[in-house]
Amino acid sequence: MVYTLISSDGEEFRADGHSIKQSKVLGLAAKNLESADTPIQVEKVKGDTMRRVLEWCENHRDDGPYVSKCGPALRLPHWDFRWLKDLDNQQLFDLITATNDLQMRQLMDYSCKTVANMAKGKNPEQLRQIFGIMSDEEEAELALHEPGPSNATH
Amino acid sequence: MSSSPPASTTQQLAELSLTEGEHDEGKQLSCDYLQGHEGLIEEVLKWNEHEQLDFMDKIVHRLSHYQLGRVDTFIRPMLQRDFISMLPAHLVELILFNVNSDSLKSCEAVSTSWRCALARGQHWKKLIEKNVRSDTLWAGLSEKRHWSKFLNIGREMAVHRICEKFGYDSNTKREKLEQLILMHVFYSKLYPKIIRDIHNIDNNWKRGNYKLTRINCQSENSKGVYCLQYDDDKIVSGLRDNTIKIWNRKDYTCSRTLSGHTGSVLCLQYDNRVIISGSSDATVRVWDVETGECIKTLIHHCEAVLHLRFANGIMVTCSKDRSIAVWDMVSPRDISIRRVLVGHRAAVNVVDFDDRYIVSASGDRTIKVWSMDTLEFVRTLAGHRRGIACLQYRGRLVVSGSSDNTIRLWDIHSGVCLRVLEGHEELVRCIRFDEKRIVSGAYDGKIKVWDLQAALDPRALSSEICLCSLVQHTGRVFRLQFDDFQIVSSSHDDTILIWDFLDAPPTGIPAVPTRATLPELPNQAAVARAQMLFEMAARREIERRDREGIIDENALRLVMPRVRRGNNAEANHAQPHPVIEAVRGGGDQDGLSSDEELERIDHNLAGPAPPPPAHNQNHRRRQPRPEMPVRLMQEMAAFDNRRRHQHHIDHLGGGDVDEEMPDGGN
Numbered sequence: 001m002v003y004t005l006i007s008s009d010g011e012e013f014r015a016d017g018h019s020i021k022q023s024k025v026l027g028l029a030a031k032n033l034e035s036a037d038t039p040i041q042v043e044k045v046k047g048d049t050m051r052r053v054l055e056w057c058e059n060h061r062d063d064g065p066y067v068s069k070c071g072p073a074l075r076l077p078h079w080d081f082r083w084l085k086d087l088d089n090q091q092l093f094d095l096i097t098a099t100n101d102l103q104m105r106q107l108m109d110y111s112c113k114t115v116a117n118m119a120k121g122k123n124p125e126q127l128r129q130i131f132g133i134m135s136d137e138e139e140a141e142l143a144l145h146e147p148g149p150s151n152a153t154h
Numbered sequence: 155m156s157s158s159p160p161a162s163t164t165q166q167l168a169e170l171s172l173t174e175g176e177h178d179e180g181k182q183l184s185c186d187y188l189q190g191h192e193g194l195i196e197e198v199l200k201w202n203e204h205e206q207l208d209f210m211d212k213i214v215h216r217l218s219h220y221q222l223g224r225v226d227t228f229i230r231p232m233l234q235r236d237f238i239s240m241l242p243a244h245l246v247e248l249i250l251f252n253v254n255s256d257s258l259k260s261c262e263a264v265s266t267s268w269r270c271a272l273a274r275g276q277h278w279k280k281l282i283e284k285n286v287r288s289d290t291l292w293a294g295l296s297e298k299r300h301w302s303k304f305l306n307i308g309r310e311m312a313v314h315r316i317c318e319k320f321g322y323d324s325n326t327k328r329e330k331l332e333q334l335i336l337m338h339v340f341y342s343k344l345y346p347k348i349i350r351d352i353h354n355i356d357n358n359w360k361r362g363n364y365k366l367t368r369i370n371c372q373s374e375n376s377k378g379v380y381c382l383q384y385d386d387d388k389i390v391s392g393l394r395d396n397t398i399k400i401w402n403r404k405d406y407t408c409s410r411t412l413s414g415h416t417g418s419v420l421c422l423q424y425d426n427r428v429i430i431s432g433s434s435d436a437t438v439r440v441w442d443v444e445t446g447e448c449i450k451t452l453i454h455h456c457e458a459v460l461h462l463r464f465a466n467g468i469m470v471t472c473s474k475d476r477s478i479a480v481w482d483m484v485s486p487r488d489i490s491i492r493r494v495l496v497g498h499r500a501a502v503n504v505v506d507f508d509d510r511y512i513v514s515a516s517g518d519r520t521i522k523v524w525s526m527d528t529l530e531f532v533r534t535l536a537g538h539r540r541g542i543a544c545l546q547y548r549g550r551l552v553v554s555g556s557s558d559n560t561i562r563l564w565d566i567h568s569g570v571c572l573r574v575l576e577g578h579e580e581l582v583r584c585i586r587f588d589e590k591r592i593v594s595g596a597y598d599g600k601i602k603v604w605d606l607q608a609a610l611d612p613r614a615l616s617s618e619i620c621l622c623s624l625v626q627h628t629g630r631v632f633r634l635q636f637d638d639f640q641i642v643s644s645s646h647d648d649t650i651l652i653w654d655f656l657d658a659p660p661t662g663i664p665a666v667p668t669r670a671t672l673p674e675l676p677n678q679a680a681v682a683r684a685q686m687l688f689e690m691a692a693r694r695e696i697e698r699r700d701r702e703g704i705i706d707e708n709a710l711r712l713v714m715p716r717v718r719r720g721n722n723a724e725a726n727h728a729q730p731h732p733v734i735e736a737v738r739g740g741g742d743q744d745g746l747s748s749d750e751e752l753e754r755i756d757h758n759l760a761g762p763a764p765p766p767p768a769h770n771q772n773h774r775r776r777q778p779r780p781e782m783p784v785r786l787m788q789e790m791a792a793f794d795n796r797r798r799h800q801h802h803i804d805h806l807g808g809g810d811v812d813e814e815m816p817d818g819g820n
Binding site: 070074096100108120121 | 264
């Protein structure tokens with residue numbers, strides 16, 4: 001069974017039942033379709049993220065049942081580790097949000113672990129750099145000298 | 155890149171100079187530029203995203219290297235995303251569950267907004283709760299140290315109890331944020347305290363530092379305590395004076411004595427309904443654990459009942475009469491024999507089981523494995539040089555202690571011996587293990603604690619494995635049980651000792667550093683690691699055996715048909731079990747767990763086939779390797795020797811003081 005999925009920004013994807021069963025939400029939506037040709041609107045997920053989600057599903061189509069873990073007991077398989085490492089922060093966060101919306105526990109666990117790994121063992125300064133956060137002092141400085149971001153375009 | 159975000163990259167880029175050459179920063183922006191750039195920006199913003207991107211592409215390609223570097227510094231922070239602010243709370247929680255406490259501390263120091271988010275999320279509280287859920291050490295500690303009441307409760311209750319504890323006024327009205335911060339401070343301080351506690355306990359175990367409590371059983375004539383089991387409230391012990399005594403753990407007095415046996419009580423086990431005991435009077439008695447009334451007496455064995463275990467409606471007993479009995483327990487009064495297992499050539503000293511296997515060990519120096527489903531013999535674990543006195547079996551691991559003074563660790567599926575622990579100077583009479591430690595007691599009164607993970611790790615040195623020796627008993631140690639916090643042991647010296655590693659007196663050794671350096675979930679991590687090491691060790695052993703062409707007992711039997719087949723049990727199993735085949739092409743099989751490999755070997759699944767034809771169901775090597783004949787001769791000779799000596803075993807123990815266990819060796 002091949003289904004059509006439409007992302008929030010209008011991109012169309014084809015995926016078969018085996019792949020989308022990784023997502024509880026998509027699986028349910030597919031079951032409730034009137035006909036197999038009706039496309040599934042995935043309102044909360046952008047095209048790029050959708051593409052990645054489907055890529056992951058494709059790679060994991062033959063997996064057995066998954067038991068949710070976290071912490072030291074959770075070990076990422078090689079492929080997932082590399083794949084997730086290549087994403088930048090925004091892509092990773094979009095992915096996490098998508099897995100939450102689509103109810104994909106396994107990918108959610110893996111991507112959260114990846115974010116956690118970025119934070120692990122870092123001191124506060126390093127964390128600020130990685131996640132682009134201003135320290136309290138810097139924020140205070142900024143508030144002193146600038147009225148706020150320019151709203152010229154509004 | 156549409157027009158909505160303020161100070162977009164387009165704008166910022168537009169503010170850059172496009173000329174090559176010296177960096178113009180610090181120079182004033184020209185009038186021309188200042189007047190013209192707004193109009194230009196307006197134009198660009200009229201285009202669609204695609205066109206804007208194309209424009210950017212063209213511009214970027216004309217920038218100097220220096221300019222590109224500058225562009226990078228302002229694009230980068232725009233692409234970074236602060237996950238604490240951006241993601242919903244439960245996802246932040248999920249991420250932070252993967253982060254250890256050191257990193258959490260760093261996260262708190264990043265900025266006020268992060269600290270507030272963490273406080274709002276109550277991550278320390280959640281981390282503690284999670285650990286207590288998943289780790290028995292944490293759970294036990296939460297009870298014993300009385301901080302479990304701060305867990306799994308709502309905000310109001312938590313604040314109330316915290317105020318109670320520190321003497322704050324719980325009636326003052328506190329804003330929600332104030333409450334959250336109060337809780338946050340409390341739990342973030344509680345956490346390192348717990349870690350310090352765990353460190354302390356661990357150190358106490360390693361150094362053999364304990365608080366000792368001695369219970370003198372004061373038996374009149376025959377002295378000695380053969381068996382025991384404990385929980386938080388009581389210790390149930392079986393004595394040589396034919397009684398069972400139940401001791402109250404609050405004041406260590408004897409709260410009840412159960413009489414009825416006409417011989418020493420050699421073994422017992424209890425649950426929330428019954429105590430079941432075995433005696434040298436050859437009977438098994440079932441007692442009501444509340445009232446102490448003897449509900450039933452099972453008469454079956456012909457000689458002393460040396461050990462028993464029961465669980466899930468099944469009981470297994472073993473005896474000096476060399477047999478093992480499997481019983482169905484429908485209710486405390488309805489217990490009947492399902493099957494009798496024979497095969498051992500000497501007294502069966504100990505038995506253990508789960509839903510897969512029954513494991514028994516005997517004075518005949520062997521450990522036998524029986525299938526729980528079919529109650530048929532499966533395999534023998536051979537290796538001990540003298541009789542085996544004690545054993546425990548859980549998961550894939552069997553740990554045994556013997557008259558040869560050693561302890562052996564075995565993998566039950568393959569039958570390989572993973573490690574031999576030496577150190578005891580006398581017969582090892584009792585042994586137990588959990589995920590972290592092995593504790594053993596010997597005839598010389600010494601109890602030793604061993605590091606289980608190190609024992610499973612083939613790289614660990616023998617000297618690293620034994621953590622400490624505990625010497626307080628003045629007679630043979632007959633039985634012990636332990637958990638994360640204590641050991642309880644009983645001995646021929648008529649005492650029961652409680653070794654407390656939780657409340658051990660401080661030793662004056664410099665304080666443990668406050669930084670938490672232990673992994674967050676010591677048991678989970680330990681279990682995962684132990685499993686991995688276990689599989690590595692099993693694999694290594696299999697490879698080694700193959701390399702050295704070791705043949706096991708069953709293979710020999712096939713090769714030498716004239717060797718006596720003494721026993722029904724062994725003749726019963728229709729097919730000799732397959733010899734463990736070599737793991738060929740070891741390299742490409744690294745991805746598989748050892749479990750999988752053994753499955754493959756046992757069931758002849760597809761895989762790199764050894765030289766003999768693929769239809770060989772038994773994986774048996776038809777052509778012995780060239781160097782084998784000499785080895786074969788040696789094995790046969792040794793085998794014959796063993797068989798000859800076994801004739802003597804039956805007669806040993808006749809006049810022996812140890813009624814509970816014949817010594818199985820020369």
